[in-house]
Amino acid sequence: MTQITAALVKELREKTGAGMMDCKKALGETDGDVETAVDWLRKKGLSAAAKKSSRVAAEGLIGVAVEGTKGAILEVNAETDFVGRNESFQGFVEVATGLSLGTNGDLEALKTVDVPGEGRNVTDQITHLIATIGENMQLRRSEGLSVSKGVVASYIHSAVKPGLGKIGVLVGLESDGDAAKLNELGKQLAMHIAAASPRFLSTDHVDADSIAREQQVLTDQAKESGRPDDVIAKMVDGRMRKFYEEVVLLEQIYVVSEDKSKVSKVIEAAASDIGAPVKMTGFVRYALGEGIEREDKDFAAEVAEAAGS
Numbered sequence: 081m082t083q084i085t086a087a088l089v090k091e092l093r094e095k096t097g098a099g100m101m102d103c104k105k106a107l108g109e110t111d112g113d114v115e116t117a118v119d120w121l122r123k124k125g126l127s128a129a130a131k132k133s134s135r136v137a138a139e140g141l142i143g144v145a146v147e148g149t150k151g152a153i154l155e156v157n158a159e160t161d162f163v164g165r166n167e168s169f170q171g172f173v174e175v176a177t178g179l180s181l182g183t184n185g186d187l188e189a190l191k192t193v194d195v196p197g198e199g200r201n202v203t204d205q206i207t208h209l210i211a212t213i214g215e216n217m218q219l220r221r222s223e224g225l226s227v228s229k230g231v232v233a234s235y236i237h238s239a240v241k242p243g244l245g246k247i248g249v250l251v252g253l254e255s256d257g258d259a260a261k262l263n264e265l266g267k268q269l270a271m272h273i274a275a276a277s278p279r280f281l282s283t284d285h286v287d288a289d290s291i292a293r294e295q296q297v298l299t300d301q302a303k304e305s306g307r308p309d310d311v312i313a314k315m316v317d318g319r320m321r322k323f324y325e326e327v328v329l330l331e332q333i334y335v336v337s338e339d340k341s342k343v344s345k346v347i348e349a350a351a352s353d354i355g356a357p358v359k360m361t362g363f364v365r366y367a368l369g370e371g372i373e374r375e376d377k378d379f380a381a382e383v384a385e386a387a388g389s
Contacts, residue, residue, distance in 0.1 A: 082113075083112070084107045140369075143177030143244050145180065148232075154180050159216050159217075179193050187221060228254060234248070234266075234267070248364075249364065251270045270363075272334060283330075
């Protein structure tokens with residue numbers, strides 16, 4: 081029987097990132113064969129990951145990556161904010177976000193892409209991290225943004241390192257003007273989007289269902305005033321304009337504007353400085369964990385549950 085040396089354990093730990101005792105046990109089970117032990121640990125990792133897969137993962141990180149005229153944004157979730165500060169987790173999100181540039185933000189395609197230097201694809205690598213770090217993790221969503229000419233600019237709010245944080249924004253600007261000035265404008269607009277959280281780019285992008293629902297609510301509210309139908313119609317029109325100013329980016333008041341200019345006017349005015357007309361083609365805003373129903377557990381019950389497990 082092969083002697084399980086400290087050097088063998090160290091080699092296996094470097095290959096897998098698993099704990100020392102797990103590595104020692106794996107080598108014992110596989111008669112000291114490192115490669116077979118890697119597979120043994122992966123199988124055990126898959127088992128451990130399955131046990132954790134039902135736990136709510138609403139923390140984690142948003143990653144953004146930009147290369148020339150294209151960008152990508154990715155959300156990877158974990159159970160606790162602590163994992164968001166873990167260097168291995170940060171490194172994975174950073175690499176995966178970069179890889180998502182090559183898939184144009186297609187999440188399903190990203191899952192099958194090989195992670196450089198790991199010998200695993202993205203799906204297997206996150207399973208490996210689950211087993212190593214001990215928390216449920218999920219590739220939640222990804223999206224790409226590109227322009228035919230101009231820039232894709234980005235912004236990260238609450239950044240833990242460049243390109244990683246709690247809120248991520250991509251902005252697409254098409255123009256033949258000065259690229260550096262265009263990129264600076266894009267970053268300023270991305271900061272506005274992070275703060276103001278618009279839902280649509282322009283009024284033309286507001287879907288019919290959203291308009292109908294809002295009109296119905298406003299109409300019902302206006303009818304309570306008891307006024308004539310023609311007055312109610314004018315009230316609804318005025319309130320719909322307010323609705324657009326709240327949810328449509330180009331209709332919003334630019335957050336850093338001293339003269340309360342709309343975003344559309346700010347972009348229009350920037351053309352003279354940039355040296356050519358500027359058109360915003362799209363934006364993406366991700367806030368970490370938005371839309372995830374978080375589990376509200378009683379702390380005492382949680383401790384009792386852990387003690388009994």
